Amino acid sequence: xxxxxxxxxxxxxxxxxxxxxRRPRGLLLLAPALVMLLVFFAYPVADIVWRAFxxxxxxxxNLRDVFADPVTLRVLTRTVVTAFGVAxxxxxxxxxxxxxxxxxxxxxxxxxMALVLLPxxxxxxxRNFAWIVLLQxxxxxxxxxxxxxxxxxxxxxxxxxVALGMVQVLLPYMVLPLYSAMSGIDRRLLSAAASLGAPxxxxxxxxxxxxSMPGVVAGYTLVFVLALGFYITPRLLGxxxxxxxxxxxxTKVEKLLDFGGAGALSLVLLALTGLLLLAVSxxxxxxxxxxxxEED
Amino acid sequence: MTRTAHDKGGAAVxxxxxxxxxxxxxxxxxxxNLEIAAGEFMTLxxxxxxGKTTTLSMIAGFTRATSGRIExxxxxxxxxxxxxxxxxxxxxxxxxxxxxxAAQNIAFPLKQRKVGKAEIAARVADALDLxxxxxxxxxxxxxxxxxxxxxxxxxxxxxxxxxxxxxxxPLGALDKKLREQLxxxxxxxxxxxGITFVFVTHDQEEALALSDRIAVFNEGRIEQVGTAADLxxxxxxxxxxRFLGESNVLTGTMTDPSTLEGHGFRVAVPRTGASGGxxxxxxxxASVVIRPERLTVxxxxxxxxxxxxxxxxxxxxxxxxxxxxxxxxxxxxxxRATVREPAAARSEISAGAPVQLTRPIAHGxxxxx
Numbered sequence: 001x002x003x004x005x006x007x008x009x010x011x012x013x014x015x016x017x018x019x020x021x022r023r024p025r026g027l028l029l030l031a032p033a034l035v036m037l038l039v040f041f042a043y044p045v046a047d048i049v050w051r052a053f054x055x056x057x058x059x060x061x062n063l064r065d066v067f068a069d070p071v072t073l074r075v076l077t078r079t080v081v082t083a084f085g086v087a088x089x090x091x092x093x094x095x096x097x098x099x100x101x102x103x104x105x106x107x108x109x110x111x112x113m114a115l116v117l118l119p120x121x122x123x124x125x126x127r128n129f130a131w132i133v134l135l136q137x138x139x140x141x142x143x144x145x146x147x148x149x150x151x152x153x154x155x156x157x158x159x160x161x162v163a164l165g166m167v168q169v170l171l172p173y174m175v176l177p178l179y180s181a182m183s184g185i186d187r188r189l190l191s192a193a194a195s196l197g198a199p200x201x202x203x204x205x206x207x208x209x210x211x212s213m214p215g216v217v218a219g220y221t222l223v224f225v226l227a228l229g230f231y232i233t234p235r236l237l238g239x240x241x242x243x244x245x246x247x248x249x250x251t252k253v254e255k256l257l258d259f260g261g262a263g264a265l266s267l268v269l270l271a272l273t274g275l276l277l278l279a280v281s282x283x284x285x286x287x288x289x290x291x292x293x294e295e296d
Numbered sequence: 297m298t299r300t301a302h303d304k305g306g307a308a309v310x311x312x313x314x315x316x317x318x319x320x321x322x323x324x325x326x327x328x329n330l331e332i333a334a335g336e337f338m339t340l341x342x343x344x345x346x347g348k349t350t351t352l353s354m355i356a357g358f359t360r361a362t363s364g365r366i367e368x369x370x371x372x373x374x375x376x377x378x379x380x381x382x383x384x385x386x387x388x389x390x391x392x393x394x395x396x397x398a399a400q401n402i403a404f405p406l407k408q409r410k411v412g413k414a415e416i417a418a419r420v421a422d423a424l425d426l427x428x429x430x431x432x433x434x435x436x437x438x439x440x441x442x443x444x445x446x447x448x449x450x451x452x453x454x455x456x457x458x459x460x461x462x463x464x465x466p467l468g469a470l471d472k473k474l475r476e477q478l479x480x481x482x483x484x485x486x487x488x489x490g491i492t493f494v495f496v497t498h499d500q501e502e503a504l505a506l507s508d509r510i511a512v513f514n515e516g517r518i519e520q521v522g523t524a525a526d527l528x529x530x531x532x533x534x535x536x537x538r539f540l541g542e543s544n545v546l547t548g549t550m551t552d553p554s555t556l557e558g559h560g561f562r563v564a565v566p567r568t569g570a571s572g573g574x575x576x577x578x579x580x581x582a583s584v585v586i587r588p589e590r591l592t593v594x595x596x597x598x599x600x601x602x603x604x605x606x607x608x609x610x611x612x613x614x615x616x617x618x619x620x621x622x623x624x625x626x627x628x629x630x631x632r633a634t635v636r637e638p639a640a641a642r643s644e645i646s647a648g649a650p651v652q653l654t655r656p657i658a659h660g661x662x663x664x665x
Contacts, residue, residue: 191358192391194378196452197408206404210395 045270052263062264072248076268079245082159082234083227086166090174090223091216093167098178098215102185116175119168128236131165132156135237157239165233170226174219181215221280225273245269306335306492307369307459309355314364316350324350326516327364334369334459337486337493339503342513343539348496349464351513355494356462357381369459379408384453384461388468390445392437398424398448399433405456423451426488427481443474450485460492467502479505500540504528512536528587534663537585544591544633547583556584556662560629563605564657583663588636590659593623596650604654609633611649625653 340348357378427447531537548558613624
């Protein structure tokens, strides 16, 4: 791979300096970010973990409650299933879109890129309220299902409605790593495969798809992990009966003041995410998971 | 690789009025006609943007021709997608599949042809041996050097016994030493396989070293097709004369069928010019092309041998290059001429010395324009 990411030289310098046992100058550049992370990320996480094991009194009872409570387990399962569903649907929508971005003219590519990034520039609340309008009973989507002969299905407050909203919000996180991986695929490889006797579907299956896999893994992981902890969209578009784990954590903190229970649930969510990332890092390189290209 | 019964030998490639246009721009390839014989090593030579690569790309099927015919082995393939053309293609930047080992790369075309597993293994091993990479089959492309990668690409392009091998500047990305080494291997492969090679390059030395015949491209058209000697000794156009090797060019007007006159010079030229030479009205503009090694430097007072032309000038530079020396002469008519002579210390030739340049009239090619 020829492309060098801005991150690589810095990381390389730090690593090289660390190997030589000298104080790495690069660390100084990282200091502001490190301090920020320590104060606003590491400390709160540590606090949550501590509360999970210490409130109301020291012990493992909070964790035990998570796994003993059938409702919590059902919510956990629903959260994981929803995250899988959302990530899969996002991938199905994003793959052809990202591919299209690599084959059109630069002008159209800019348009497609802007369409992907538009949601990033729009307030999350605005988008969620827009979805409420779209999904409500008698709204445009309900009319559409009616026209399709499915009957006017209620969407707001259902898992389908939540998934639709989440897919839309998370789409950019899938499109960008996919586009990054696909734009790095040498088109001549496709010509070469064709010249060697491969019809289009074989060129796709044997060459294009495997070479775009780093993007697929990166996007899927990103969307899955984000979907696991989604809060606002399921809260606004879903219903308490269909709540996901983040809502349950919110309820425990806000309504029940059960900081220990909330901490334990957060811990389970964190562990789940960590395990997934660990599993993925076994099959993909860390840099490619972030959609970055690596030098060999 | 051993030649076996299923080998088909080379196929002839005929291009008829082949044209490629992009929008309203001048045609990238403009009504090209070219007959490549079965088993021939044909080089498409030209500067970048001359249409040689586009022509190759149309033969391979990557670029759709705007009009014209492409016949391979007597069949028009212009309408076929690349994967049905059964042609081997080697790219400048190797185009090896980075996620497959060398052996898997070479096996790829065989798998597409539903060849049995055992036979694939045997033919892949043969192909690796053919390019001297035996035992390296399990390496990934990024674990191989540039030269090795191009060998794998060569093996992959011929393992399925195509009847034609197309090569697009295959040595362009390699350094000089490797390039010469691989040139030798490509020549050997051409001899051993007996298939038709179509080779694109902008490097005239490469073209001269490898080809049976060379087609010189310029601005989307073929200027001349011929053997290396044809093109060097008997260029038909000024472009060919200038593109292949060094040449001294005098441009003037034909005052009679054997005399060319210009500013401050008058030279006799061979009456029988090359086929591209001027014919018709005697006053036509023409150029005479003289290769540096065909000129001799004589002292200003020397007698001109019979059947020779002479031009007067002053030596402006002398470079000793071992086997030969190069003498630069400012001619009285204002042109500058380069002479290549066998190296021998000659006291009468030194910078600033007045000299005569002579050449046998028969040596020198008249071209139009």
